[in-house]
Amino acid sequence: xxDKTNILQEFEPLFFPKSLAVxxxxxxxxxxxxxxxRFIEVLLEFGFTGKLYAVGIKEGEVSGLKIYQNVxxxxxxxxxxxxxxxxxxxxxxxxxxxxxxxxxxxxxxxGFGEIEDKMGAELQEEILxxxxxxxxxxxxxxxxxxxxxxxxxxxxxxxxxVAGRVGYLSQSGGQSILGIKEANRRNIFFSKVVSYGNAxxxxxxxxxxxxxxxxxxxxxxxxxxxxxxxxxxxxLLKEATKRKPVVLFKCAATEGGSQAAVSHTSAIxxxxxxxxxxxxxxxxxxxxxxxxxxxxxxxxxxxxEIRGLNTLLVGHGGGSCVQASDDCCRVGLKMPxxxxxxxxxxxxxxxxxxxxxFKNPLDINPYWGMDKAREAxxxVAGWDGADxxxxxxxxxxxxxxxxxxxxxxxxxxxxxxxxxxxxxxxxALNVNTMPGDDGIPEKSFIRLQEAGFAVFPSxxxxxxxxxxxxxxxxxxxRKGL
Amino acid sequence: xxDKTNILQEFEPLFFPKSLAVxxxxxxxxxxxxxxxRFIEVLLEFGFTGKLYAVGIKEGEVSGLKIYQNVxxxxxxxxxxxxxxxxxxxxxxxxxxxxxxxxxxxxxxxGFGEIEDKMGAELQEEILxxxxxxxxxxxxxxxxxxxxxxxxxxxxxxxxxVAGRVGYLSQSGGQSILGIKEANRRNIFFSKVVSYGNAxxxxxxxxxxxxxxxxxxxxxxxxxxxxxxxxxxxxLLKEATKRKPVVLFKCAATEGGSQAAVSHTSAIxxxxxxxxxxxxxxxxxxxxxxxxxxxxxxxxxxxxEIRGLNTLLVGHGGGSCVQASDDCCRVGLKMPxxxxxxxxxxxxxxxxxxxxxFKNPLDINPYWGMDKAREAxxxVAGWDGADxxxxxxxxxxxxxxxxxxxxxxxxxxxxxxxxxxxxxxxxALNVNTMPGDDGIPEKSFIRLQEAGFAVFPSxxxxxxxxxxxxxxxxxxxRKGL
Numbered sequence: 001x002x003d004k005t006n007i008l009q010e011f012e013p014l015f016f017p018k019s020l021a022v023x024x025x026x027x028x029x030x031x032x033x034x035x036x037x038r039f040i041e042v043l044l045e046f047g048f049t050g051k052l053y054a055v056g057i058k059e060g061e062v063s064g065l066k067i068y069q070n071v072x073x074x075x076x077x078x079x080x081x082x083x084x085x086x087x088x089x090x091x092x093x094x095x096x097x098x099x100x101x102x103x104x105x106x107x108x109x110x111g112f113g114e115i116e117d118k119m120g121a122e123l124q125e126e127i128l129x130x131x132x133x134x135x136x137x138x139x140x141x142x143x144x145x146x147x148x149x150x151x152x153x154x155x156x157x158x159x160x161x162v163a164g165r166v167g168y169l170s171q172s173g174g175q176s177i178l179g180i181k182e183a184n185r186r187n188i189f190f191s192k193v194v195s196y197g198n199a200x201x202x203x204x205x206x207x208x209x210x211x212x213x214x215x216x217x218x219x220x221x222x223x224x225x226x227x228x229x230x231x232x233x234x235x236l237l238k239e240a241t242k243r244k245p246v247v248l249f250k251c252a253a254t255e256g257g258s259q260a261a262v263s264h265t266s267a268i269x270x271x272x273x274x275x276x277x278x279x280x281x282x283x284x285x286x287x288x289x290x291x292x293x294x295x296x297x298x299x300x301x302x303x304x305e306i307r308g309l310n311t312l313l314v315g316h317g318g319g320s321c322v323q324a325s326d327d328c329c330r331v332g333l334k335m336p337x338x339x340x341x342x343x344x345x346x347x348x349x350x351x352x353x354x355x356x357x358f359k360n361p362l363d364i365n366p367y368w369g370m371d372k373a374r375e376a377x378x379x380v381a382g383w384d385g386a387d388x389x390x391x392x393x394x395x396x397x398x399x400x401x402x403x404x405x406x407x408x409x410x411x412x413x414x415x416x417x418x419x420x421x422x423x424x425x426x427x428a429l430n431v432n433t434m435p436g437d438d439g440i441p442e443k444s445f446i447r448l449q450e451a452g453f454a455v456f457p458s459x460x461x462x463x464x465x466x467x468x469x470x471x472x473x474x475x476x477x478r479k480g481l
Numbered sequence: 482x483x484d485k486t487n488i489l490q491e492f493e494p495l496f497f498p499k500s501l502a503v504x505x506x507x508x509x510x511x512x513x514x515x516x517x518x519r520f521i522e523v524l525l526e527f528g529f530t531g532k533l534y535a536v537g538i539k540e541g542e543v544s545g546l547k548i549y550q551n552v553x554x555x556x557x558x559x560x561x562x563x564x565x566x567x568x569x570x571x572x573x574x575x576x577x578x579x580x581x582x583x584x585x586x587x588x589x590x591x592g593f594g595e596i597e598d599k600m601g602a603e604l605q606e607e608i609l610x611x612x613x614x615x616x617x618x619x620x621x622x623x624x625x626x627x628x629x630x631x632x633x634x635x636x637x638x639x640x641x642x643v644a645g646r647v648g649y650l651s652q653s654g655g656q657s658i659l660g661i662k663e664a665n666r667r668n669i670f671f672s673k674v675v676s677y678g679n680a681x682x683x684x685x686x687x688x689x690x691x692x693x694x695x696x697x698x699x700x701x702x703x704x705x706x707x708x709x710x711x712x713x714x715x716x717l718l719k720e721a722t723k724r725k726p727v728v729l730f731k732c733a734a735t736e737g738g739s740q741a742a743v744s745h746t747s748a749i750x751x752x753x754x755x756x757x758x759x760x761x762x763x764x765x766x767x768x769x770x771x772x773x774x775x776x777x778x779x780x781x782x783x784x785x786e787i788r789g790l791n792t793l794l795v796g797h798g799g800g801s802c803v804q805a806s807d808d809c810c811r812v813g814l815k816m817p818x819x820x821x822x823x824x825x826x827x828x829x830x831x832x833x834x835x836x837x838x839f840k841n842p843l844d845i846n847p848y849w850g851m852d853k854a855r856e857a858x859x860x861v862a863g864w865d866g867a868d869x870x871x872x873x874x875x876x877x878x879x880x881x882x883x884x885x886x887x888x889x890x891x892x893x894x895x896x897x898x899x900x901x902x903x904x905x906x907x908x909a910l911n912v913n914t915m916p917g918d919d920g921i922p923e924k925s926f927i928r929l930q931e932a933g934f935a936v937f938p939s940x941x942x943x944x945x946x947x948x949x950x951x952x953x954x955x956x957x958x959r960k961g962l
C-alpha cells in the first residue's frame with residue numbers, strides 16, 4: 001500500500017489538473033456529434049478552473065479555442081489529456097504525451113481489452129507499456145473520466161457544481177452518470193467521481209486507497225463489475241471501512257451479468273459467493289443497484305449512528321401501514337408494540353381508536369387535524385422502545401380530497417413530525433409506479449429533502465437502507481471502532 | 482359453494498343497483514367535509530345510472546336532491562344504501578332498511594369489530610343479526626364499498642369511467658383507492674372493485690366466488706389481510722385459478738403487519754407459512770405490494786402465454802445492461818448466450834463490438850442510428866433460444882445529450898423493436914428514484930403504454946412479473962388445464 005501522502009500527491013493532477021487538452025476536437029461544423037467538442041463545451045460551461053486546450057487533426061478553432069495539431073505544440077505545461085480519437089491512434093498519442101510531460105491521460109475511447117478481437121487487448125498492453133515508461137497514469141480506456149466539482153472538472157452536462165463529501169468510483173460510464181444524477185436529485189453531492197472503465201492502469205484498488213486517504217471524502221461509493229486484484233482489494237476495503245463507510249454495488253453477480261461484464265469492461269466478475277464473503281468480512285455495505293447505493297448514503301448523511309433495529313412506524317391509512325409494517329419486518333427491522341400508557345395517551349388525544357391504529361405502526365391521520373396529529377406524535381416520539389422512527393406519507397388513498405391537497409398536508413405533517421423527533425428519523429413518500437406528469441409528487445419529495453431529512457419512495461426502501469446502515473455500525477462496534 | 486347463477490343474481494344489486502340512497506347527507510354548508518355529501522357529488526359527477534337519493538337528519542337539499550329524513554320516506558323501491566352516520570345509529574338504519582326492502586347496505590363507517598372496546602364487536606354482531614333477518618347483504622363496515630364503471634357506481638374522485646376485465650377485492654379502503662389509481666395510470670381497467678373492510682357479511686370468499694363466475698371478469702386481483710374462512714377460501718381459489726388467473730397480495734404477513742391488521746380491519750392474519758402453502762397449492766399468483774399486483778396484470782393482459790424463462794434482454798448502455806442481467810437472473814429468468822451465427826450477424830451490422838455487447842444481453846445503441854439498431858434487432862428477434870424478449874430503455878446515462886432527446890430516442894426505439902418482436906415482449910423504462918418534475922419520463926412511460934405493451938419502471942420489476950406469470954402458466958400446464 002502506498003503511503004497516504006504519496007497517493008494524495010500522485011492523484012492531484014487527476015482531480016485538480018492545472019491544464020487540460022481535449023484531443024479529438026474539430027472546427028468542422030458539419031460533424032454534429034463530435035465528442036471532443038462536446039467535452040470542451042461542457043468544461044467551459046462548467047467553468048473548468050485550469051487552462052483548457054483543444055487538439056485535432058486540422059487547424060482551426062472550436063468554442064473560441066485554437067486547435068493544435070499535436071499535444072507537443074501546446075505552448076505551456078500540460079497535466080491532463082482527454083483522448084477522444086480512434087483506438088489505433090492512441091499509441092502515438094501516449095508517446096507524444098510522454099514527450100510533453102503529461103501526467104494523466106483519460107482514454108474515453110473504447111475498442112481495447114473489452115472487445116472480442118485480440119487486437120484490442122494487445123493495443124491495451126502496448127499503450128500501458130508506453131505510459132509506464134513515461135510515468136503517465138491512465139484512466140480507462142472505455143470510460144467517462146473524472147468529475148471533481150471543486151475543480152470544475154466534469155464529463156457530462158447537468159452535474160451539480162456543489163462539492164460534497166461522497167467519493168464515487170464506477171467501472172461503468174453509464175452507471176457513473178446515472179449515479180451522479182440520482183444522487184444530485186437527492187441532495188447528495190460529490191467530492192470526486194471517477195469512471196475508470198477497463199482499468200488498464202488506475203483501477204478500483206487505487207481509487208479506494210485514494211478515497212480512504214482523501215480528507216475531502218467522508219463516504220466511499222463504488223460500482224464494480226470485477227477485479228483482477230482480489231487480495232489487494234480485500235486489504236484496502238478492510239482499511240477503508242475502519243475510517244469511513246464504503247457502499248459497494250458489486251454488479252455482474254449472476255451468470256447473465258457476468259457474460260455481459262466481460263464484453264462491457266473486460267471485467268472478470270468472479271464468484272458472487274466469494275464477493276459476498278469478502279464484503280462481509282471487510283464491513284463494506286453491499287447494495288444491489290444505484291438507487292439503493294444512494295439510499296444508504298442518505299441515511300449515513302442525515303442520521304446519527306443507528307444503534308438498534310427497534311422502529312416506530314408512523315403513517316396514515318390502515319392498509320398502507322399494514323403493508324409498510326410487513327416491508328419493515330421483512331428486511332429485519334423490529335416493531336415492538338407501544339406500551340399501554342402510551343396507547344392510552346393516544347386514546348386521550350383522539351377519544352377513540354376507530355379509524356386509527358395505536359400499536360406500532362401508528363396510523364394517525366393528519367387530514368383529521370394537524371394539531372391532534374402533532375399532539376399524538378409528541379406523546380410517543382420520545383418512547384425509549386424505539387431506536388429509530390420511520391415516517392410514512394401515502395397520498396392518493398383518500399376518496400374525495402384533491403391530489404394536490406393530499407400531498408401538501410401529508411408533506412407538512414411529515415416535516416413537522418420529523419422536526420419533533422428526538423431519535424434518528426427517516427421519511428418515506430409512497431407514490432405510484434408513475435407518480436404523474438404534473439410534478440406534484442416530485443415537489444413533495446423535494447420539500448421533504450430540503451427540510452434536511454433522508455427521503456425514500458417507499459417504506460421498503462427506507463427500511464432496507466436503515467438495516468444496512470445499522471449493520472455497518474454494529475460491525476464497527478464489534479471491532480471496537 | 483353457491484351455484485353460478487345464484488351468486489351472479491344475488492350480487493346484481495351490489496354492482497348494478499337501480500336505486501341508491503346516501504344516508505348521512507346535509508344541507509348545512511358550514512360542514513366542509515361531510516362525507517355523505519361527497520358521496521352524492523361523486524356519484525352525480527360519475528353519472529350513476531340508477532336513481533340517487535339523499536337521506537339526512539334535517540330536511541333540505543343537497544346537490545339538487547331533496548333530503549329525506551328516513552330511507553322509508555323514499556317514494557320508490559330502494560336497492561342500495563351507503564351509510565355515512567355514526568356507528569351507534571347503524572342498528573336502527575339496518576332495521577329501517579329491512580322494512581324498506583333494501584338489498585345491500587354499504588357501511589362506510591368504522592368503530593365496529595376493529596376497535597379495542599368490545600362494544601364495537603357487539604354492535605357488529607347486532608347489525609349482522611338484523612340484516613340477516615331481512616336478507617340484506619352488508620359490505621363492511623369500515624370500508625369504501627363498490628366501484629363498477631359500467632354502472633357508473635364509484636366511491637372516489639378520479640377513477641376511470643372505462644370498464645375493463647379485472648376484478649379487484651380489497652380488505653383495505655386505502656389500498657383499493659391506491660390500487661385503482663395505480664392500475665388506471667397503467668392502462669388497466671376494472672370490471673368491478675369491492676373494498677370490503679371488516680367483512681361482517683360479504684367477505685373475501687363471496688367475492689372470489691363472484692368474480693370466478695362473473696363473465697365480465699378475466700383476471701381476479703385481491704388485497705387480503707386475513708380470513709376467518711380458510712378452508713372455504715382454499716377451495717374457492719382452487720376453483721378460480723382453473724378458470725382465470727388470481728393475483729393475490731396477502732398482506733399482514735409479518736409480526737408487525739399482523740399487529741397492525743387487527744386494529745385496521747379486525748383481520749386475523751394467520752401464519753404466513755400456511756398462507757404461502759395455500760397459495761402455492763391453489764396456483765394463485767402471490768405478490769407483495771400493489772405495484773407488483775398490477776405488474777403481473779400487465780403481463781397477463783399484454784402477453785400471450787409465457788412458455789419458458791429463456792429471455793433475450795436488449796438494452797443500451799453497458800452498465801445498465803449488466804445490472805439488468807443480474808436483476809433478471811436473480812428472480813429466475815435465464816439468459817442463454819446468442820449462438821455464433823447471430824453474433825456474427827450483429828458484428829456485420831456494426832462492423833465492431835467496441836461499445837456494444839452482442840451476447841445476451843444485447844447492448845445496441847439507438848443513439849448511433851435507428852436504422853442500424855433496427856437492423857440489429859431484426860437479426861436476432863426471431864431467435865428460437867428465447868421464450869420472451871425484455872426491452873430496456875435507460876435514459877440519462879449519456880454525457881452530452883439533452884434529457885428530452887434521450888427519452889424520445891429510446892422510447893421510439895423500444896416501440897419499434899417491440900412491434901417487430903415475434904415473441905412475447907415486455908418493456909422497461911429505467912428511471913431515477915424521483916424522475917423529475919418536468920413530466921418527461923412520465924410521458925415516455927405513457928407513450929410506451931399507449932403503443933400497447935406491458936411497461937415497467939425497471940428490468941427487475943419486469944423480470945419478477947414475467948417469472949410469476951410463467952409459473953402460473955406452468956402450473957396450469959401441469960394440471961392439464
